[in-house]
Amino acid sequence: MPLNIIGTALFEGTDKIPYYEPIKRALPYVLGASAIKYWSRGPSNTWERKLHGKVYIVTGATSQGMGTSVVLQMAQLGAQLIILTREVDEWSTEWCEDLRDKTGNELIFMEQCDLNNLWEVRKFATNWLNNSPPRRLDGVIVMSGDMEPWGLPIVSRPTRRSSEDGLELQMATNFVGVFHLLNLLQPSFKAQPPDRDVRIIVTTCWLQVFGEINVTDPLWQSAKYDRPLKFFSSSKLQLGLCMMELQRRIINDIKTKQKEGVERTGKNVTVSMVQPGTMRSSSLRRVISNGSVLVLIFLYSIILYPLLWLFTKSANRGAQSLLYSLMTPELEEINLKDEKVKYISDCSIVKFSRKEFDNEELQKELFDNTEKKILELEKQMAMKRNALKKETASSASSEFSSSKESKAKTEKQRQNQKQKQKPKQNLNKKKKK
Template sequence: MPLNILGTILTEGTDNIPHYDTIKTALPYVLGATAIKYWSRGPSNTWERKLHGKVYIVTGATSQGMGTSVILEMARLGAQLIFLTREVDEWSTEWVEDLRERTKNELLFMEKCDLNDLWEIRKFVTSWLDNSPPRRLDGVIVMSGNMEPWGIPKFKLPKRKSSKDGLEVQMATNYVGIFHLLNLLQPSFKAQPPDRDVRIIVTTCWLQVMGDINVEDPLWQKVKYDSALKFFASSKLQLGLSMMELQRRLIESVKNDSKKNTERSGKNIAVCMVQPGTMRSQSLRRVISNGSITLLILLYCIILYPILWLFTKSGNRAAQNLLYALNTPELEEINRQDEKAKYVSDCSIVKFARKEFEDEVLQKQLFENTERDILEIEKKMAIKRNAGKPEKKKDSKKKK
């Protein structure tokens, strides 16, 4: 068809082309929109490796967006996946069964572990580590996250939502829970053989450049809740800085624990932060609609969707960055130039935007204070749980 049109133009002129004036007017806009969409979709991952026999713990897999796209590809490549979820119910069970059928991979499992509950995280990790010999673990893929509606400044302040431990829910989900999970899993990472390529991949967001760092109160327990965006951005920033310290600790610990005749470098364990880009996710819908179903339908689905489709990524396109971090040989021990954690954006390793990512003293202090405050919260919650047990026994005796 295009050749016929070009032939007609060359031999007979444009007068014989139907609707030529309309096409001439619309063509620049169509080409411009196509160029914008091609740019906004981002590059594709070009690396692939077989994952048969490899074991990964995954969070955020049930998003029906980026997370689901990532685990579908991992399952297709043969990986054994353990999905962490808040509840193992009828829906989640059917979801896993459907994945097994779609990918022809039976090694997909669901485990209950709410990242908003520090006690549940500790129970899961304790059961994971309570095994001899140590269980195989080729990596952790963290794709879970939470972004609350930002509210309308000066008119409507956002409501503070709390986790089970009393922390602001974004700080708990995006920072504290993930930090606790990966920190407790350190023995498992270090127990892997030196020839095993272990990858800890954590999603972040470009909004982290707007975040603040609260070294003395890293869980933000004493900070006034006046901006949901500030808590979100800061949770992502602090997570990234803590991952820099986690990478150093893992490498140093492996070196110190190794026998002199092995000379392990520890660089087979790679920590990588991935910025997937702006995508049409549940978080974006929640922010634009401000938590309102009416605004979701009118503003997001009808008014803004054409613009969002043009300038943002789908979940599948955003997944390309995580698949790149999972598959690229650049993170293999033999190819690594240094011992620092890496940052991936647009399917390539890039530099960090903020100077704090070069401040090792700050990262260490933030890591240690976060550990300290999490331990204090765990002690308080344990006291509360234990205080309730005798009361239940007394009540049962009275009933008898």
Template sequence: MPVNIIGTAIVKGTEAIPYYQQIKTAAPYVVAAGAAKYWSRGATNTWERKLHGKVYLVTGASSQGMGTAVVLEMARLGAQLIILTRNVDEWATDWCNDLREKSQNDLIYMEKCDLSDLWQVRKFATGWLDNAPPRRLDGVVVMSGEMEPWGIPVVSPPTRRSSVDGLELQMATNYVGIFHLLDLLQPSFKAQPPDRDVRIIITTCWLQSMGEINVEDPLWQNAKYDSSLKFFASSKLQLSVCMLELQRRLLNEIKKMQKDGKEVKGTHVTVTLVQPGTMRSHSLRRVLSNGSVFLLIFLYCLLLYPLLFLLTKSGRRGAQSVLYALMTPELEEVNLQDEKVKYVSDCSIVKLARKEFEDEALQTKLYENTLRDINELEKKMASKRNKAKTTKKK
């Protein structure tokens, strides 16, 4: 077909080509749309390594978007996956079995752990650590997140949803639960042999640039709920800032062990922040539709989807940066130029922009205050559970 068209154009001229004028008119728009789509799809991960025998904890895997694309690739490469999920129900079981079948990997397991519930997080972490010798752990991949509709002023103001601990749901899921999990798992990270490359990968969002840091009230228990966007952005920002402190604490503990002449373990533990880009995810659909089925069908599906298709990523394309952080040799100890947390966007390491990422005193104080408030909240909720049990017995 292309040869015939070219031959006709050479011999008889372009006017002899059927629908030439229509093609000539539409071509610039088609090329522009193609260029926009090529740009928005982002970079592709070109690294691959064998994951046979490696063990990873994963959150946010059953999203049917980025999370599912990441775990499918990890499973295909032979990794053993322990997937943390809010509920282990019939749907989750079917999804897990489907993942095993697609990847030809039976070493995929699901554990109940609602990250918005501090008690469930501690229960899982305690169970994980209660093992001798220490369990193998090659990394943690955090892709879970909660994003509430932003609300339409006057017509539909944002409605605050709370976790079982009374925290704002986005703050509880995106920040407090993940922080608590990783802090409790520190002994597991440090117990890994020195030749094991342990990678802690945390997905974030470019909206963190719009967030605030509440050092004195890091769980935002006393903050006014006037904007769901502010709580979402701030939860992502605070988690990213605390990850810098977590990396420092792990490395300082290793150096202390070296000075004491003890066997050094965990020298390959690295923390990486990943910004996967704007995707056509459940969160985006929920925000644009404001939680309304009518707006989802009319606004998102009919009006905005063609534009979103051109300018945003699919879940599979968003997964590329996560897979890059998991597989690139740049994060191996022999190739690291410094001990700082790396920030990955579009399959390359870039610089963190906000000034908070350079303020070590702020990072330390935020981390310590978060620990303090979590411990106080856990004691409070434990007391409530004990009182409820006592009342039930009576």
């Protein structure tokens, strides 16, 4: 067909081509939109790596978005996946079964671990480490996150939501829970043999450039909740800085605790921060709609969707940078040029934009304070749980004793009634005689 159109234009003139004028007017816009879409979709991951026999812990896989795209390809390549989810319920079980059927991979398992709950994170990490010999672990991929509505001016004010431990939800999900999980799993990373390529991959967001660092109160327990965006961007920024320190600690510990006659650099364990780009995700929908279903239908789905489709990525395209960080040979020990955390965007290694990523003293102080504050908060919550258990046990025992007393009382009343009835029965018998 294109040859016929070209032949007609050359030999008979463009006037003979049907609808030539409308096509001529629309063609520049179509070409421009196509160029913008090609640019906004981002590059594709060109590396492929066999994952048979490799074991990964994954968070944020059940999002039906980027996380699901990543685990789908990992499962197709034969990886054994331990997927952490808030609840192992009927829906998550069916989702896991569906993933097994699609990929033909039976080595996919669900574990309950809510990152908003420090106690659940510690339970999972303790159970994972409580094994001899140490379990195989080829990496942790963190894709979970939370972005709260920013609040429409005048119409509504932002509402603070809290985690199980009383922390602001974005700070708890994006920073505190992830930090706690990876910090507790350090012994597992260090216990892996030197020839095993262990990759810790953590997602971030370009909005971290607007974040603030609170060294003295890293959990933001006493911070005023005025702008949800500030909490979101700060949670991502603080997580990135702590990951820089985590990488150094893992490498230094491996070097200092290596066995005699075995030289280890520690570079087989790498930490990467991945920025997948702006996607049409559930977080973006929540922010644009401000949590309203009606606004979601009319503003997001009808009015803005053509522009969002043009300028943002799909979930599958956003997953490409994560797959790149998982499979690229650039992160293998033999190819690493330094020991720093790598920042990956659009399937390539780029530089961090904030100067704080070069400040090792700040990163160490933030890491230490975060670890200390989490431990203090865990102790407080443990005391509350114990007090609640005692209260529940005492109320249960009081209910039991009260029920026992009431039973004894009713039994006594019955006996008294029987004794009263006996004289009457005797009198009736005498009268009959």
